[in-house]
Amino acid sequence: MEHVPFKTSSREEFFPVTTTPVADRSTTTVAARATDLSKIYGQGETQVVALDRVSVDFRQAEFTAIMGPSGSGKSTLMHCVAGLDTFSSGSVRIGDTELGSLKDKQLTKLRRDKIGFIFQAFNLLPTLTALENITLPMDIAGRKPDKQWLNTVIDMVGLRDRLGHRPAQLSGGQQQRVAVARALASRPDIIFGDEPTGNLDSRSGAEVLGFLRNSVRELGQTVVMVTHDPVAAAYADRVVFLADGQIVDHMLQPTAELVLDFMKQFDAKGRTS
């Protein structure tokens, strides 16, 4: 097979389609930004470059999907930008705050106040009701939830009649919706989800994704989601593609078909190079 080096501007070759961004991306505010971000695990022979000088913006009220092969650095990127992990070099800012300039306590506070997380394994406490799980982070922080906002979130995820149930009494999709509501309840500046629908059947997954998209469209929420699924990625406004710790391309207004085509092309190129 012919050797085809991967080019970052390759999308136009595959898809000569012009797409218009949802908002003018040059004028919207940056919710989070990574600049020349590198993360290296280990030393010498066992060294792994998980992120290799990644620069990326996540804009306010935009829904971004991060895609790429297993081991390409998706979770690492998300964890570094969300302040859950340290990085080797480069910088990360959330809003106007440089994470590198913060002490541990300040970082914990920033995470608590500005960032929401949705994990693949829900991370709900089994002994608490749905409502108690939703308000738990605020309870720990000693903050009173904004009642009106909490009601908006609860109605939006459709959990009104399940608030007194414990996780074991809820379906997988309902549990994930509790996790989504928990992430939104404190009105974080940005929500990160690492395969938030990875454990759900397609119907429950569609519900959660639809809800995330609504929170972006209707509430101006900023969402960044790692996913392997082109159908899930199509809910986003933009897809960022990672390979070997680098951003290799991105796509605005993705559709499942375009993402799937891109992944196939990408796969073919990846195997030949």
Ligand SMILES: Nc1ncnc2c1ncn2[C@@H]1O[C@H](COP(=O)(O)OP(=O)(O)OP(=O)(O)O)[C@@H](O)[C@H]1O
């Ligand atoms: N704690 C660690 N120690 C050493 N290497 C690590 C560690 N965590 C991750 N890595 C390596 O860094 C690279 C990126 O890992 P990461 O978890 O970000 O990948 P990913 O794109 O999220 O993959 P997946 O789709 O499988 O979740 C991988 O090669 C992985 O083996």
Ligand SMILES: [Mg+2]
């Ligand atoms: Mg991962």
